[in-house]
Amino acid sequence: MKTRHFLQLVLLSALWGASFLFIRVASPVMGPNVMAALRIGLATVTLMLIMRLARERWPWQHWKELVGLGALTVALPFLLYAWAALRLPAGYSSLLNTMVVPFGVLTAAWMKEDTLSARKWLGCLCGFVGVALIVQLGPVQPTPALLLAALACVAAAACYGVSTTWMKRSTQRMSPLAVAAGIHGTALVMLLPGAAWSLPEARFTPSALAAVAVMGVVTSGLAYWLNLRVLTQVSPVAAMSSAFMIPLFGVAWGHLFLNEPLGPGMFWGGALVLLATGLVTGFNPLNLLASLRGERASPP
Numbered sequence: 001m002k003t004r005h006f007l008q009l010v011l012l013s014a015l016w017g018a019s020f021l022f023i024r025v026a027s028p029v030m031g032p033n034v035m036a037a038l039r040i041g042l043a044t045v046t047l048m049l050i051m052r053l054a055r056e057r058w059p060w061q062h063w064k065e066l067v068g069l070g071a072l073t074v075a076l077p078f079l080l081y082a083w084a085a086l087r088l089p090a091g092y093s094s095l096l097n098t099m100v101v102p103f104g105v106l107t108a109a110w111m112k113e114d115t116l117s118a119r120k121w122l123g124c125l126c127g128f129v130g131v132a133l134i135v136q137l138g139p140v141q142p143t144p145a146l147l148l149a150a151l152a153c154v155a156a157a158a159c160y161g162v163s164t165t166w167m168k169r170s171t172q173r174m175s176p177l178a179v180a181a182g183i184h185g186t187a188l189v190m191l192l193p194g195a196a197w198s199l200p201e202a203r204f205t206p207s208a209l210a211a212v213a214v215m216g217v218v219t220s221g222l223a224y225w226l227n228l229r230v231l232t233q234v235s236p237v238a239a240m241s242s243a244f245m246i247p248l249f250g251v252a253w254g255h256l257f258l259n260e261p262l263g264p265g266m267f268w269g270g271a272l273v274l275l276a277t278g279l280v281t282g283f284n285p286l287n288l289l290a291s292l293r294g295e296r297a298s299p300p
Contacts, residue, residue, distance in 0.1 A: 017249025032082035037195035042216020070186030094250020096153035103161025123279025130272030
């Protein structure tokens with residue numbers, strides 16, 4: 001992996017980690033339905049503009065597949081995370097999001113796209129134990145409402161993980177940019193009725209609007225496009241290494257800007273979740289550091 005690709009992954013991790021902070025700011029004000037729909041709407045417009053500049057065509061002949069992917073990879077996760085943000089700190093949500101990797105590995109094995117090993121099983125076990133520690137030993141009380149919000153985050157991560165293999169197969173029939181725009185567009189249609197129902201109770205403060213604007217345009221639009229460009233240059237496993245850094249940024253942003261407390265469960269549970277991600281992906285940060293040192297040492 002070249003240094004610039006690694007730095008791009010760090011940038012993506014910082015942006016996606018910050019999205020949990022923005023959700024925490026906007027969801028209690030606008031409400032989950034309105035916030036999720038507005039975020040997806042801005043992302044759809046952003047991706048539409050990119051498609052127009054790239055002269056991409058909409059893959060409407062695959063509309064059924066786009067509807068399924070839109071529900072599983074955009075509509076449900078965005079809504080679940082927005083609802084969980086009413087009760088759960090941003091750092092918790094970003095750490096629980098890392099569970100997408102165990103779910104993704106299990107689904108890939110079930111769909112004959114990967115094989116399970118003892119190391120991957122151990123990683124899945126570490127991930128679930130880490131989630132339990134985060135919820136039970138964190139700085140907030142494990143009330144039924146908090147446990148339900150944590151379960152919503154795990155469900156959102158499961159949606160991402162289960163759909164990973166399907167998404168990979170869909171890019172063999174459609175361009176990645178067309179898939180991205182298509183699933184956001186179909187997800188927007190799904191969430192519009194709920195957003196219209198909740199609109200009278202929504203409040204549109206400047207901070208909430210700014211948070212949704214950043215999420216829609218940057219973390220769900222431009223960042224998705226940047227991620228697609230990185231994927232053309234590095235392997236999928238290397239691209240998944242950003243899962244290590246997203247929760248670190250999520251916890252840091254939540255602590256710095258929202259004064260979210262840090263407890264022992266956050267550290268020990270977070271460490272186990274990150275260990276789980278490394279075990280199931282086979283990613284070794286020491287190998288990455290060695291490759292970076294070799295790259296710097298190589299002649300120009």
